[in-house]
């Protein structure tokens with residue numbers, strides 16, 4: 001297994017020093033964002049959309065439910081998307097096959113980017129330089145340099161930038177993190193993210209020449225695999241809980257089941273190190289969905305489980321194992337003391353305190369609505385560029401650790 005310093009990624013730009021203290025998230029004010037035209041209260045925000053595939057169309061669906069918004073232009077290199085978007089929007093949306101053409105339009109107020117992640121940094125930087133606020137899907141960049149460049153461009157242009165970490169807009173997750181930060185589970189020391197599925201992660205393609213375009217997630221040149229695609233959301237929750245970015249990564253990945261030509265792993269286990277010995281563990285399996293998608297935050301006085309539909313807070317129930325006296329150990333054996341205590345070794349099966357979503361709540365809709373408000377009011381979003389940097393840099397360095405890491409070989413029994 002390989003251990004790498006995430007600080008290595010920061011050396012790509014002189015931003016590192018600034019970043020440690022440079023945002024609402026890490027604790028400092030943002031520059032005033034600029035927009036290309038002045039938008040009055042009655043104006044409809046004109047959105048240009050780049051990469052309206054599966055996630056992109058979900059974002060469009062939610063934008064269509066957001067008051068005061070118009071899908072004004074679309075861009076994709078795969079032409080059949082255009083008709084899909086027209087049908088979704090209910091009218092012909094001007095279409096472009098090259099993002100530069102879309103950015104040349106004068107009628108757009110904001111740009112959404114939901115292409116595969118290798119294009120995020122390039123398109124987001126170009127969009128901000130063209131004077132438009134950007135909503136960019138995670139992760140903000142594919143390489144550490146990409147991630148730094150996106151932060152750099154946001155600072156230089158003073159633009160509004162929101163990353164697609166919609167979990168930051170889910171009321172029950174916000175309440176969970178607020179409770180943890182208030183001390184409801186004592187000191188949070190560990191965040192464990194499980195994203196397990198029974199799903200081979202492969203899309204059927206209409207024609208083999210489209211394999212890499214449609215199954216970009218399965219190939220290392222276009223995807224950070226499960227760590228980036230799924231783990232980035234959990235890493236973001238850990239960053240939010242701990243109030244900092246991770247400093248180290250130790251990881252492993254392999255192909256255990258799907259020997260189908262993919263070059264990313266079909267399972268991943270990674271441990272991120274934070275200050276004061278705190279840890280984030282991420283596990284992803286694709287052949288067993290029992291655990292599904294859940295994040296556990298473990299603290300010194302309790303635990304909090306977050307799922308996609310609720311959260312549950314458990315106060316510490318098991319008795320702490322205390323040091324046993326020598327005579328106790330002799331009389332009662334392993335039932336007492338540091339090695340074993342029957343009362344505290346069984347999983348807790350009792351009730352916890354439930355946190356529920358608001359009726360009808362959809363985190364992606366809230367994230368889109370909040371971005372539109374930020375564009376109108378010229379404010380930086382909660383899931384701002386520093387939030388995006390935190391998960392992006394962890395995944396891009398993490399990817400290298402997973403694939404280039406070395407493992408110690410365990411020798412055979414000596415003959």
Ligand SMILES: NC(=O)c1ccc[n+]([C@@H]2O[C@H](COP(=O)([O-])OP(=O)(O)OC[C@H]3O[C@@H](n4cnc5c(N)ncnc54)[C@H](O)[C@@H]3O)[C@@H](O)[C@H]2O)c1
Pocket residue numbers: 050051052053054055056075076077078081099114115116117119137138139164165166213214229
């Ligand atoms: N926030 C979330 O919960 C969430 C969920 C799913 C996906 N995502 C992210 O959304 C992004 C897209 O994922 P997806 O599942 O929708 O992928 P997808 O393959 O379904 O869609 C990507 C679209 O981008 C287009 N595209 C590819 N290269 C392009 C280019 N150079 N210029 C313009 N268009 C291009 C493709 O033709 C396709 O229509 C990824 O970054 C992914 O990580 C986020």
